[in-house]
Amino acid sequence: MKVLSVIIIFLGIFQELKAQDTTVYTPNKIHEFKWVPLPAVGSNPANGWMFGLAPSATWYMGNPADTKMSNLVGNFLYTTKKQWIFSSRSNIFLDKNKWILVGDWRYFITSQPTFGLGSSAPNIPGEDPARPGVWRGEQQMDFNLIRFYETVLRRIGDSKFYLGMGYHFDLHSKINSFTNEGTSPTLEFSHDAYNLVRGFSTDRYVLSGITFNAIMENRDIIVSPYEKNFALLSYKINPTFLGSDQSSSTLLMDYRHYFNLSQSRKRHLIAVWGMGNFLVTGNLPYMNLPSIGWDMFGRSGRAYAQGRFRGESMVYTEAEYRFPLQKEKETFGGTVFVNAASFSSRDINEKLFEQFNPGYGLGLRVMINKKNRTTITADYGWGQKGNSGFYLNVNESF
Numbered sequence: 001m002k003v004l005s006v007i008i009i010f011l012g013i014f015q016e017l018k019a020q021d022t023t024v025y026t027p028n029k030i031h032e033f034k035w036v037p038l039p040a041v042g043s044n045p046a047n048g049w050m051f052g053l054a055p056s057a058t059w060y061m062g063n064p065a066d067t068k069m070s071n072l073v074g075n076f077l078y079t080t081k082k083q084w085i086f087s088s089r090s091n092i093f094l095d096k097n098k099w100i101l102v103g104d105w106r107y108f109i110t111s112q113p114t115f116g117l118g119s120s121a122p123n124i125p126g127e128d129p130a131r132p133g134v135w136r137g138e139q140q141m142d143f144n145l146i147r148f149y150e151t152v153l154r155r156i157g158d159s160k161f162y163l164g165m166g167y168h169f170d171l172h173s174k175i176n177s178f179t180n181e182g183t184s185p186t187l188e189f190s191h192d193a194y195n196l197v198r199g200f201s202t203d204r205y206v207l208s209g210i211t212f213n214a215i216m217e218n219r220d221i222i223v224s225p226y227e228k229n230f231a232l233l234s235y236k237i238n239p240t241f242l243g244s245d246q247s248s249s250t251l252l253m254d255y256r257h258y259f260n261l262s263q264s265r266k267r268h269l270i271a272v273w274g275m276g277n278f279l280v281t282g283n284l285p286y287m288n289l290p291s292i293g294w295d296m297f298g299r300s301g302r303a304y305a306q307g308r309f310r311g312e313s314m315v316y317t318e319a320e321y322r323f324p325l326q327k328e329k330e331t332f333g334g335t336v337f338v339n340a341a342s343f344s345s346r347d348i349n350e351k352l353f354e355q356f357n358p359g360y361g362l363g364l365r366v367m368i369n370k371k372n373r374t375t376i377t378a379d380y381g382w383g384q385k386g387n388s389g390f391y392l393n394v395n396e397s398f
Contacts (some may be wrong), residue, residue: 023135025063034372038394042075050085052077056221056394058372062095069372071223073297073394077262084109089296093221097155100162100217104149104296111142114177116190116338117311118345119355122295123385125179127187127277130348135192139179141191143287146171153215160218163369166211168236169243172287173204191286194347198246198283205245205285209238219258223395226266226374227259238282248282256398267333273398275300279312290314292341292357299367299397302340303359303388305380313352318398322365333365335379337397359383365396 018206023033035057040050057072072090079085085108085133092101107349115121116128116136125137151166177189192202214233219225232254238244253276262268275292290313300316301308318339325332340358344351361381378392 025060027062029061031062032064033057033058034374035367035392036368036374040075050077050079052085052335054394056397058369058374061093066096067093068097068217069221069223074249079110079365081111082109083111084352097217099155100151100164101217102151102153102166104147104150106145106147107142108145108368110145111140112307113138113305114141114191114229114286116348117343118193118348119309119311119343120350121309122349123282123387128190128348131193133187134190135179135187139177139189139191139232141174141177144171144173146173151211151213151215153213153297160216162213162215162217162382164213164215166206166213166234168209170207170288171204171205172285172301175203175287177202181238188200194286197347200245200283200285205247205288207238207248207288208243209236209249210242211236219256221373224367224375224386225256225258225271225396226269229255231255235280238284245285246283248268248284249280250284251278251280252276265324267322267330268323269322271322271396271398273316273318273320275314275316276315277314284312286310288345292316297397299341299393302337302339302361302379302391302397303383304357305389307385308387309341309343309357311345312348314341315352316341320339322396322398328368331369333367333375335363335365335377337361337363337381341345357384359387 028221035055038054040052040054046274050246053076055074059071059169060067070092072088075085075087077085077239078181087106103158103165115138125139128134137196148169149166153162153164155162165279177191195202211234216231218229218231233254236250240247251353256273259270260266289310291307291310292301292304298306318337320335320337322335323333324330338360340356342353342356359381361376361379366376375395379394380390382388
């Protein structure tokens, strides 16, 4: 299956608003607020045509000399398939970086294909040879999602390290699985078969938990880093007394590093990203399992559709070469990238690293605000088995 995901952003409106006089900085107040209210038109097979806004904002909560830039990216979209996609994702640094607030809020009335579990999940739908009576391969799903993630982290002294806690809530509801190819009433959908075996509902479930987090934040500007690194270690506990359908726990590890290739042109660099997401105890509902494209900003797995691969555990890695396209200006840049992912699944006895799903591609960058490095990114990626996609977003992928 060839995956096409196209977002066309019209830069018809560009505004910069300043909340206060930038010569006087008040702690924990908004300074140098700049936003780009981008009208958006997009199209992909799952959603049809999408219309709405894709705004991006940056600001400071203190003096820029000793406070990192805060940022927010939003989506407010309606599709020709009568779907709504609302999201707000933010990283807010309070005065002198003493606190970080990380938010990921979403409301989706949407649909997307699922293919079953593990790295070997095929494109073409049919009966799973490892589980007779169960579909494997492309199956469509309609669902609603309400997500509220908010994490608060406190800086340790004057270091680059932070410790904190968060609350994470996911409600999937009105879930309906279907396929238009060779539908057989005797076969169960991958989603339904997985959930029924583990005692979850097939049309509604809740995952509600707290996270214990350790972060090293050493990047210069989060939305488009030129140097240094970032690390995250997050252990999540989902107890039933907080509303989860079943108790479980997961471990997320994320590391990113940026290697400068030129001190005079720091935009000339190699960026690397490694991520692991693991089920530690208990069981997760199907849509809460680690999956490609379901990281905070949905940037993993360029070349594959969101949710193309899923399993109890996931390991992901990516490397990207970024470079300027002009000798002295920073407006235009380019990139080439490679990535790979591996998933495990107990249902089909597939272990991590038994199979990998590689992707590769190239992209164009247009920087519309040099100081804040607000950048429009356009990428095309190719994967295995005919998978490919075009991606246009605001800010770098990682």
